[in-house]
Amino acid sequence: MNPLRTRRATVAVAATVVLSFTSAGFAHAAGALPGRDDGGKITVGIKFDQPGIGLKTPDGTYTGFDVDVATYIAKQLGHDPKDIVWKEAKSADRETLLQRGDVDFIAASYSITPKRMEKVDFAALPPRPPGRADPRR
Secondary structure (H helix, E strand, O other): OOHHHHHHHHHHHHHHHHHHHHHHHEEEOOOOOOOOOOOOOEEEEEOOEEOOOEEEOOOOOEEOHHHHHHHHHHHHOOOOHHHEEEEEOOHHHHHHHHHHOOOOEEEOOOOOOHHHHHHOEEOOOOOOOOOOOOOOO
16 A cells, blocks of 8 residues: 555544544634634633543643644644643533623534534534534535
């Protein structure tokens, strides 16, 4: 097998996996970032109690996949990682956090439902699994 083709396939699979996880849970409050006078800080909601996903450690640092994704997104928006203010975003509180402007965005797993789609914007809709209901319809 061609090594270049194998590498491309691996990168494509990795990108698909990352996008499928992040697109299911990245939501933002419409218009939250532009024009905000917050001293250059960006407030990001994540789970604090999910090891490997989003965890606030005893020493006050944050680790996990959602932290890495949120840090990447913040960098793409022009923020330095030290400018991120982490805020706990429990599932039941996420819509309120976004609507009140308590966070600029949330990076976490979050089921996409028609009711939630009325309240928050999702970064992207994941591919629909075969045989499953599609909340977008």
